[in-house]
Amino acid sequence: MIPASAFSGKKVHVFGLGGSGIATAQALVEGGATVLAWDDNPESVARAKAEGIATGDLRDADWNGVGTLVLAPGVPLTHPRPHWSVELAQAAGAEIIGDIELFVRERRAHASDAPFIAVTGTNGKSTTTALIAHVLVSAGRDTQMGGNIGRAVLTLDPPLSERHYVVECSSYQIDLAPTLDPSAGILLNLSPDHLDRHGDIDRYAAIKARLVAGSRTAIIGVDDEYCAGIADRLERDGVKVERISAAGPLDNGFFADSTILMRAIDGQAEPVVSIEGIGSLRGRHNAQNALAGLAAALDCGLSATEIQAGFAGFPGLEHRMEQVGRKAHVLFINDSKATNADAAAPALSSFGRIYWIAGGLPKQGGIESLRPLFPRIAKAYLVGEAAPAFAATLGEATAYEISGTIEAAVEHASRDAAQDAGSEAVVLLSPACASFDQFRNFEVRGEAFRKAVLALPGVEAIRGKDT
Structure with a gap:
């Protein structure tokens, strides 16, 4: 745990007592x-009381002398309207911050030179965070990972000069961290998200931009107009900017040439590392994640050889294009985290012959937006409440069956994929749906898929091995 020593002797109110709130x-x-x-x-x-934390309704509390309200990131700060605890803090003149702000103050006070990589973006931030941490660990660096992934940031080990921190930051957390100052800040991409909490896309983008604006080195994906504009503005303001692009060459920065990651300086580009054959980094979206990881690792002083070795051993994240197993030429992929059509698109874009398991509790719009990817689908296996609607959308575009359950879908898809004449066939769970019709959450759904796959005769498990 990181003691919040900057608040020694001060009165602090805390609202929000989930896992990170109790840790705070x-x-x-x-x-x-x-x-x-x-x-x-x-x-x-009740859980907080059981942990020995003093509790009391802040509506009845004495706010005299309270200089700080520490707010959990899930609690509305501004939209659709401020939470009542926020209004009380504002009336008392108290600052309103979150646990990331406590962390950055402790780092500045005790080890301001400790490498601190903060990662944000609408998509890909968890994979990028995990990838960077994995590369640092594989290179022998003392590394702590947390924030919006894994451990709450204040449960990490205390700051030391040689200790590296890799922290995923959501827009909610950034909004509560006014002095966020990573040594390397990463902004991967921006698209409309969480607008109910931020009001509009411009405010959402401005919040995300704070993370890189306070960075010593700002690593910014420039494949969307919002991020490209942020990179240009920060560079004009004197911030060191490293641009990354998975879409095409750059005159300065890092870009992907197929599976080769290049670095360009004044129009001269040279290869640095390759992601060829690394299953956990397959697809254009993962090329962007890898480019961010490359730029951050170089900023930490790692060599290209160390980074290549770290990439090669990266197992990926569970339920995000996770390689579960292989049987001969058939690869089994768990992408249960894809709970809508947009989230399923990267996986469908990454493979050529797909035996697609889809369905669950449908989201608005269904799978119509995926129609350009239907030619990649050899056959679809539809499950859950969405099955009839998905069948109607697929129509004559591709073969399908209504399998009903994950277990039946895995059995039938495996049988059909084994007969595919191509060099590789992929049985892909990428549901494009919520899980709640049949499962408690997407993690449980992904575990059901994994269990069904590994129960098949002759399947060799992949997760945990170098890929």
């Missing part, structure tokens, strides 16, 4: 603060 309260207490915590959920309050 404990870090404040450990750092010597006087803490009062609350949540709208009585069960969360």
Whole structure:
């Protein structure tokens, strides 16, 4: 745990007592603060009490002398309207921050030279965060990973000069971190998201831009107009900007030439590393993630040889184009995290002969937007409530069956893929649907797929091996 020593002797209120909220309260207490915590959920309050945290309804609390409200990132700060705890803090003149802000203050106070890589973007930030941490660990660096992925940031080990931090930051967390100052900040991409919490795309983009604006080195994907504009503006303001592009060559920065990652300086480009044959980094979206990882690792002083070795051993994330197993020429991929059509598109774009398992609780729009990718689908195996609607959309565009369950779909897809004459056939779970009609969440759905695949005779498990 990282004690929040900057708040020693101060009165702090905490609202939001999920996993990160309880960790935040404990870090404040450990750092010597006087803490009062609350949540709208009585069960969360009870868990905090059981952990020894002082609790009390902040509506009835004394705000005199309270300089700070630490807010959980899931609690509305501005839209659709400020939470009542925010309004109370504003009335009391208290600053409103989150756990990422506590972390950056502790790093500045105790080890300001500790490498700190912060990652954000609408898509790909979890994979990029995990990839960078994996590369650093494989190169022998003392590395801590957390934030919006894995561990709450204040549960990481305390800052030391040689300790590397790789932290995923959501827009909610950035909005609560006014002095965020990573040594390398990564902004992968921007598209409309969470507008109910941020008002409009311009405000959402401005919040994301804060992460790179405060960075020593700003690594920015320039394949969308929002990020390209942010890169240009920051460079004019004197920030060191490293541009990355998976879409085409750059005069300066890092770009992907098929599976070769290139670095260009004043129009002269040279290859640095390759992602050829690395299954966990397949697809254009993963090329962007790898480019960000390359730029960040170089910024930390790693060699191209160390980075190549780290990329080669990266297993990928569970439920995100996760390679589960292989049987002869048939590869089994778990992309259960794809809970809508847009999220399923990267996986469908990454393979040539696909035996597609799709369906669940349908989202608005269905799979019509995926029609350009239907020629890649050898056959679809439809499950859950969405099966009839998906069948109607597929029509005569591709063969399909209504399998009903994940288990039946895996059995039938495996049988058909084994007879495919191509060099590689892929049984892909990328549902383009929520899971709640049959499963508690997408993780449980992905586990059901993995279990069914590994129960097939002759399947060799992949996850955990170098790929």
